[in-house]
Amino acid sequence: MDSSVHLDNVMMQFDNFVAVQKTDLKIESGEFFSFLGPSGCGKTTILNMISGFLDPTEGTVRIGGEDMRRVSANKRPTSMIFQNLALFPLMTVAENIEFGLEVRGIKKAERRKVSDRLLNLVALPECRDKRISDLSGGQKQRIAIARALAVEPRVLLLDEPLSALDLKLRQHMRTELKEIQRKTGITFIYITHDQGEALTMSDRVGVMSAGKLQQVADPVTLYRAPATPFAASFVGENNRIAGKVIAMDGKRTTLDCGVLGQLSGTSVHDLSVGESALLFIRPELLNRRTEMTENCFTAKIQELNFEGAYLMMEATPINTQSTIRAQLLSDVNIGDLATGNQVIFGFDAQDAIIMSGKSDV
Amino acid sequence: MSSQNILKWGIRFYITLFFLYLFTPLIIMSAATFNDSRFPTISPWRGTTLKWFEELWNDSGMWQALSNSAIIAAGVLAIAVPIGVACALFLSTYRGGGKNFIYGLMLSPLLTPGVIIGISTLIFWRSMGVSGGIFLTIIAQTTFIAAYVMLMILARMQRFDRTLENAAFSLGATHLQVFRRITLPYLMPAILSAGVIAFLQSFENYNTTLFVKGYDTTLTVYIASKVRTGLTPAVNALGLILIVITVLLAAIYEIKRRHEARAAEQKAALADTAN
Amino acid sequence: MFKQLSDRFGPMVAIGILLLMLLWLVMLVVLPQVLMIDYSLRPNLPPSQIGGPNDNYTLSNYVTLFNNQIHQTIFFKTIWSSVLVTVCTLIVCYPLAYYLAKVATPRQAALCVLLLIIPFWINEILRTFSWFIILSYRGPLNALLLGMGFIDRPIRFLSGDGGVIIGMVYAYILFMVFPLYNAIESLDGNQIKAARNLGSGWIRTHYRIIIPHAKPGIATGCIMVFMLSAGSYAVPALLGSPGSRWFTQIIYNWFFEGGDWNQGAAYAFILLLLCIGFIVLVMRLFKVGLGDIAR
Numbered sequence: 001m002d003s004s005v006h007l008d009n010v011m012m013q014f015d016n017f018v019a020v021q022k023t024d025l026k027i028e029s030g031e032f033f034s035f036l037g038p039s040g041c042g043k044t045t046i047l048n049m050i051s052g053f054l055d056p057t058e059g060t061v062r063i064g065g066e067d068m069r070r071v072s073a074n075k076r077p078t079s080m081i082f083q084n085l086a087l088f089p090l091m092t093v094a095e096n097i098e099f100g101l102e103v104r105g106i107k108k109a110e111r112r113k114v115s116d117r118l119l120n121l122v123a124l125p126e127c128r129d130k131r132i133s134d135l136s137g138g139q140k141q142r143i144a145i146a147r148a149l150a151v152e153p154r155v156l157l158l159d160e161p162l163s164a165l166d167l168k169l170r171q172h173m174r175t176e177l178k179e180i181q182r183k184t185g186i187t188f189i190y191i192t193h194d195q196g197e198a199l200t201m202s203d204r205v206g207v208m209s210a211g212k213l214q215q216v217a218d219p220v221t222l223y224r225a226p227a228t229p230f231a232a233s234f235v236g237e238n239n240r241i242a243g244k245v246i247a248m249d250g251k252r253t254t255l256d257c258g259v260l261g262q263l264s265g266t267s268v269h270d271l272s273v274g275e276s277a278l279l280f281i282r283p284e285l286l287n288r289r290t291e292m293t294e295n296c297f298t299a300k301i302q303e304l305n306f307e308g309a310y311l312m313m314e315a316t317p318i319n320t321q322s323t324i325r326a327q328l329l330s331d332v333n334i335g336d337l338a339t340g341n342q343v344i345f346g347f348d349a350q351d352a353i354i355m356s357g358k359s360d361v
Numbered sequence: 362m363s364s365q366n367i368l369k370w371g372i373r374f375y376i377t378l379f380f381l382y383l384f385t386p387l388i389i390m391s392a393a394t395f396n397d398s399r400f401p402t403i404s405p406w407r408g409t410t411l412k413w414f415e416e417l418w419n420d421s422g423m424w425q426a427l428s429n430s431a432i433i434a435a436g437v438l439a440i441a442v443p444i445g446v447a448c449a450l451f452l453s454t455y456r457g458g459g460k461n462f463i464y465g466l467m468l469s470p471l472l473t474p475g476v477i478i479g480i481s482t483l484i485f486w487r488s489m490g491v492s493g494g495i496f497l498t499i500i501a502q503t504t505f506i507a508a509y510v511m512l513m514i515l516a517r518m519q520r521f522d523r524t525l526e527n528a529a530f531s532l533g534a535t536h537l538q539v540f541r542r543i544t545l546p547y548l549m550p551a552i553l554s555a556g557v558i559a560f561l562q563s564f565e566n567y568n569t570t571l572f573v574k575g576y577d578t579t580l581t582v583y584i585a586s587k588v589r590t591g592l593t594p595a596v597n598a599l600g601l602i603l604i605v606i607t608v609l610l611a612a613i614y615e616i617k618r619r620h621e622a623r624a625a626e627q628k629a630a631l632a633d634t635a636n
Numbered sequence: 637m638f639k640q641l642s643d644r645f646g647p648m649v650a651i652g653i654l655l656l657m658l659l660w661l662v663m664l665v666v667l668p669q670v671l672m673i674d675y676s677l678r679p680n681l682p683p684s685q686i687g688g689p690n691d692n693y694t695l696s697n698y699v700t701l702f703n704n705q706i707h708q709t710i711f712f713k714t715i716w717s718s719v720l721v722t723v724c725t726l727i728v729c730y731p732l733a734y735y736l737a738k739v740a741t742p743r744q745a746a747l748c749v750l751l752l753i754i755p756f757w758i759n760e761i762l763r764t765f766s767w768f769i770i771l772s773y774r775g776p777l778n779a780l781l782l783g784m785g786f787i788d789r790p791i792r793f794l795s796g797d798g799g800v801i802i803g804m805v806y807a808y809i810l811f812m813v814f815p816l817y818n819a820i821e822s823l824d825g826n827q828i829k830a831a832r833n834l835g836s837g838w839i840r841t842h843y844r845i846i847i848p849h850a851k852p853g854i855a856t857g858c859i860m861v862f863m864l865s866a867g868s869y870a871v872p873a874l875l876g877s878p879g880s881r882w883f884t885q886i887i888y889n890w891f892f893e894g895g896d897w898n899q900g901a902a903y904a905f906i907l908l909l910l911c912i913g914f915i916v917l918v919m920r921l922f923k924v925g926l927g928d929i930a931r
Contacts, residue, residue, distance in 0.1 A: 051531055074530045086528035090546050100532035103542070151532055368838070372735050376748070379732050383755055386766035386806065389776055393769055401769055404779035447656035454644050455637060466661055472859065474867020474911055476884050480904045481668035484675050484897065504664040526644065536646025544645075565759040567870045568884075572891065581761050588765055588874055597769075600762045607757040615750055 002064040003077070003154035003187045004029040005050060010059035012045050019045040021212045022059070027189060027204075029064075032181050034190040034198040036235070037208035043191045046208075047157050050189060052076045064154055079153040081161045085144040087132045093119075093143055094128045100151035118146040121180070138169050145180060155187045162197065174200050195235050199223065207231045227268060229357040232280040239286070239324050241279045242358065245271050253354045255279055259319045260297045265352030281352040283312070286326040289346040296346040299324055301339050306330065315343060387604060394597040401594040413594040417602075420595065426583035429495060433570075433579060434563040436499035437506055441559050444503070445510025446552060450544075452511075453518040470505035478504050479572030493575025501573040502563050509562060510555040517551035550621070557614060561607070669908075676902035697902030707886055707903075714883040715910065717797055718865035721804045725812045725861050726854065728805065733816035733853075734846065738825060749817075756810040764874045767803045768794070771875070799875040800882070807871060808864050812857035819853025820846060855922040862918075863911050883907060 005027040012020040020042040027033045035043040048054040049061055052073030061068045063077055079100070088096050095102075097118055098111040119125045122142035127135065135143065141161065148156055158177075162170045178201050181188045192198050198205045199219040207214045207222065207230065215227040226232035233240060241263065243255030253267040255277055265279050289296050299315035302323070313326045326345060337343065393401040397410040417423060448467055452460070470478060482501035483493060491497060521544075529539045567581045574582060580599075587596045641650035677693045685691065701707055736745050755763065770777050771793035778790035793799050823846060831841045847854070872882035887907065890900030919925065 053527060053531075073527075074533050074535060076531075078531065080528070080531045082524050082528055084522065084524060086522065086524040088525060088529070088543060099529065099534070099542075103529075103532065103534040103538045147532070372731065372739060375731055376735055379728070380748075380751060382806075383751070383809070386763070386770055387755065387758065390762070390766035390769055400772075400774070402772065402775055403769075404774070404776045444656045444660045447653040448660070450645070451641065451653050451657055454641050456640065457637065463661075466665060470665055472863060472911065472915060474863055474884075474907060476867050476869055476887060477672075477904050477908050478668075480887070480891070480901065481672040482664070483891075484901060485668035485671045488671060500664060503660075504668075507660055507664075536642075536644075537648060540645050540649050561757060565761070567761050568868065571869055571888070581759060584759075584761050584765065585870060585874065588761075588768060596765070600759075600765060603762060604758055607759075608754055611754055611757045615753065619746075 001154060002029055004064060005155055005187060005189065006060075006062040006065075007046070007049075008060045008062065010046075010049060010056045010061060012042070012049060012054065013057040018211055020049070020056075023213050025206065025213065025216065027187060030185050030187055032178070032188045032190065032201055032203045034192060034202040034205045035208055036192055036195060036198040036205050038193055038234070041208040042211040043208050044159060045211075047080075047159055047189065047191050050155070051078050051080050051157050077154040078157055079148040079151050080157040080159065081144050081148050083160045083163060085140055085161065085164075087140060087144055087147070089132050091132070092128075093124075093130050093132065093135070096132065096143060097147045097150050099147065104151075114150055115146075118150055121149070121183070122146045137165055138173070141165065141169075141173060142176075145177075149180075149184065149186075153186060155189060156181075158188060158190045160192055160194075162192075163194075170197075177201060199235070205235075207234060209234070225268065226280070226353065227355075229278055229280075229355060232278075232353060232355070237283050237325060238280045239283065239326075241281070241322075243277060243279060245273050245275045245277050248273065252349055253277070255354065260317055263295055263297070263352070264349040265354040266350050267354040269355060271354070271356055275356055276358050277354050278357045279352050279354050281347050283325045283327040284310075285351040286324070286328075286345050286347050288326075288328060289344040292344055293346065295349060295352075296344050298342055298344050301337060301341050301343060304337060304339060311337070313337070313343075315345070318342070390597055391601045391604060394594055394601045396594060399593065401592060401597045413598040416593065417595040417598045422578070423580075423583060423599065426578045426580045429577050430564055430580040433495055433498050433502065434560045436495070437502045437563040438556055438559050440499065441503045441507040441510050442552060442556055444507040445555060445559075446514050446548065448507070448511040449514035449518050449548075452515055453521070467508055467511055470508045473505070475505070475566070475568030476572060479569040482569075483573050493573050493577075495577050497573040497575065498570050498577070498579070501569050502566055505569070506559045506562050510559055513555040513558065514548060514551050517548060521547055554614065554618075557610070561610070672901045673905055675898050676905045678898050680896045680898040697899050698906070700899060701903065701906065710881055710886060711883050711906075713797070714866055717801055718862050721801055721808070721865040722858050722862045724801070724805045725809055726858065729809060729812040729816055729857070733813055733820055733850075734842075736813075736817050737820035738823075738828065752810060752813060760807050761870055761874070763807050764803050764871050767799070767806060768874055771799050771802070794875060795877045795879065797876070797880045800872050800880060803871045803875040804865050804868065807868075808861045811860040811864060815853040815856035815860070816850060817853075819850040819856075823849045851922045852924045855918050855924045859915050859918050862914050866911060866914075867907065 007023050007025045007027075009022050009024050010020065011018070011022045023046070035046060037043050045054065049056050050063070052068065052071065052075075055069075068076060088099065091099065094112075094115050097115040101111045101114060115128070116125070119128060122145055124139060124142055124146075127139060127143070132140065132143075144161065162173050165173060174197060177188075181201075190198070190201065199222070202219060204216060204218050205222050206216045207228075209230040215222065215231045217225075217227070222231065222235055226235060226238075229240070232238050241255075241257050241260060243257035243260075243263065245253060246256045246262065247254040248267070248271065251266045252264060253271060254262055254264045257263050257279070263279055265281070267277075271277055292298070297317050299317040301313060301315045303314040305312040309330060311328045311330045313328065315324050315326065316322065317324060324345065389403055390401075392403050394413055395409050395411070396403055396406055397408040397412070398405075452464060452467075455463075479501050482497060482504065486492075486497055486500065525543050525547075526539050529543045530536075534542065565581055566579075567585060570579055570582060578586070580603075584596055584599060587593075638650055638654065641653055644650075645653065676697050677695070678691060679694055679696060681688070681690060701711065732748075736748055740748060769775055772778075773790050773792060773794070777793070778787075781787045782790065827845055827849075828841060831845045836844065867884060868882070869884045869888060872880070872885060876882065876885075883903070884907070887900050887903045890896050890903060894900070
């Protein structure tokens with residue numbers, strides 16, 4: 001069955017505020033797709049348009065190729081897991097799971113079969129007749145998943161469902177969600193502001209900011225080759241250095257970064273000489289050098305945190321106010337590092353990414 | 362003795378006095394029921410009797426008034442509760458211009474003296490050819506009792522999590538199913554207590570009823586008229602019975618409410634430890 | 637308006653909600669008041685002349701009050717006595733509300749609230765009637781005072797306004813206690829401790845910290861008690877004497893003894909204006925809004 005989701009030039013506007021700018025996207029059948037972005041970026045609005053709680057101002061949503069414009073939320077082949085789970089407190093666990101079938105007029109015996117199967121799927125068969133208030137956080141989470149799956153949706157929408165859980169449970173549920181998605185083959189559309197969740201579970205991630213879809217890519221590409229300054233700084237940690245383009249050689253671009261001197265990296269799109277640009281280099285790709293050569297600058301160490309395998313370092317490049325974070329492998333040549341010392345950092349030009357943009361973006 | 366202690370004992374003394382003040386009149390009135398005196402009093406005590414209960418039992422006027430009061434209270438319940446629920450649902454849903462005005466309008470019957478509600482109802486309905494009686498009493502009482510119901514339902518509605526409705530809707534329920542299976546069951550406890558309050562409010566109303574009762578008599582009107590003409594301790598007997606019933610009702614209501622509150626607390630505590 | 641309701645509850649329930657609401661607000665709340673005002677502005681005519689040439693708008697029904705010395709006296713006495721009742725109730729209730737909210741242990745407070753609720757559930761007429769018994773000429777109060785030798789002969793408590801005021805304070809006490817209690821309870825106990833710690837005496841602490849915080853509660857209590865007192869028919873009818881009539885009793889007489897409904901409507905409207913005036917005054921004085929009052 002086709003359970004792809006198309007957003008055809010979808011746009012959402014509330015009064016004068018554009019919550020989601022014109023977006024064109026195809027989510028494949030059976031894909032685990034995440035929308036990642038800070039709160040207020042429009043990701044929940046997108047979810048609400050897919051589920052039918054909101055009608056897009058412009059454009060259409062299609063599910064399995066069908067235009068959803070005149071289909072209300074209760075008639076769509078989607079089901080949703082809410083941020084606060086929204087389990088019905090006055091019903092038992094089984095009644096919760098069977099609710100979607102009950103309102104469709106399905107007979108008691110049929111419903112019972114479905115709820116038994118799902119309780120087994122989420123490994124909670126003993127909770128069948130419990131009240132919602134008697135469940136633990138993780139159990140509630142699983143029941144919410146079972147309830148959403150009971151109606152056999154083609155698309156499951158998840159609105160930050162793990163945010164209420166503690167760290168350990170959250171990490172465990174990631175694996176479990178991925179597992180359930182694999183078993184059922186349903187399209188999962190997942191909303192989160194937590195990049196860890198997005199990167200570990202998703203087949204593809206859409207990074208959003210200020211109502212705009214910045215980049216859609218698989219997790220590895222997203223991390224290795226961010227396409228916009230927002231994606232570069234929001235996904236993972238990144239150092240950002242502003243400068244002006246002074247030379248280009250194919251993709252290799254050199255910037256004049258003021259007191260930091262000339263630094264080179266790989267540009268992700270066409271640039272012209274004289275343009276303002278940003279260079280991004282990840283903390284783990286910064287190296288310590290013994291002497292000033294190409295692509296190097298000097299910085300004064302502000303803080304050192306030893307984390308076992310790694311040493312996290314915060315440093316201020318000489319004659320600047322900015323902060324650089326570096327992650328060094330804790331091998332033998334870190335013994336002499338101390339707060340207040342000066343260090344030379346360097347990096348390979350192919351590890352750094354350059355794109356147009358000003359420092360205040 | 363420190364000033365702190367004086368204050369403490371002072372306030373205790375005050376509280377004792379206050380509750381004496383609150384209960385002595387009711388106790389004296391109840392006690393007078395059993396006094397074998399033609400006039401309801403406890404001084405002097407002319408011997409203990411139960412004959413006033415018998416007299417009350419044989420008073421056909423009292424039975425008529427009681428049945429009228431019951432019919433009126435049932436009528437008010439049937440109209441005021443749906444209105445109150447509807448208004449609470451409206452207020453918890455509608456966002457936009459004029460909301461404060463509508464809310465103020467809904468509260469206005471609570472800030473209007475009861476006699477005025479009675480008078481305006483009487484004038485309005487007589488202009489349409491309806492004169493005072495049981496029907497008009499139901500209408501007049503509903504005018505302000507609906508506002509009480511509205512406030513009680515609204516208080517519960519404000520703690521309602523609307524994502525529950527969205528969840529049910531996204532699981533395929535129709536609007537009507539969402540309303541009947543999710544919203545209404547949640548409101549049920551408040552609807553029941555509002556019903557009890559509405560019933561009692563109707564039963565004990567005097568100021569409004571007086572103007573719209575026509576030739577019908579409610580129990581409260583009956584008591585008042587007995588006090589002014591033909592007062593015997595039979596009125597006390599009636600009062601005592603009403604007090605016993607209300608105290609019982611209040612106790613049941615209160616115990617039930619506390620029981621629920623405690624159960625909710627325990628559940629919350631349990632859920633906390635389970636997490 | 638309809639769309640918001642319909643989006644949430646579906647068209648059927650939405651129609652039901654709006655119908656019930658409109659039915660109540662239009663037929664029960666607004667139109668009767670409008671018609672009452674209309675009535676008050678028309679002369680009292682025999683049925684045959686209604687709608688005829690003499691049926692003009694006039695203020696004559698309001699002028700009556702200005703020309704009738706007795707009615708005016710009763711009107712102002714009603715205001716004055718209702719204010720007195722309100723103030724007495726406030727004074728009696730404030731210490732109790734404070735005790736319940738801040739001094740008593742939760743168990744004590746719960747018990748007290750239950751004890752307070754019980755009389756609250758009992759009929760206003762019965763509460764008043766119990767004072768009728770106590771205050772009557774040969775009643776227990778006189779018997780007690782005689783027995784203790786304070787007086788030589790019984791006092792006629794029920795002949796003046798005193799009985800009415802005592803009865804009203806008793807009848808409406810709980811409309812004051814609960815708003816006060818709710819308001820004081822919401823005050824953070826640490827604020828009181830902080831004020832005490834900064835060297836504030838008890839009176840100053842109440843005056844500067846607790847009372848300002850409890851303002852919405854005080855306003856609500858005062859409005860309710862004043863409105864109930866000024867609009868009460870039951871208490872003056874039971875505890876008053878022919879010499880101590882209440883304004884509501886005059887209104888009643890216009891309707892059911894004088895047979896002049898137009899005149900009665902005008903007096904009723906004056907009473908309503910009085911109550912609205914008092915509400916506005918209190919809200920201004922205490923700087924609270926309607927939202928604070930209805931809780």
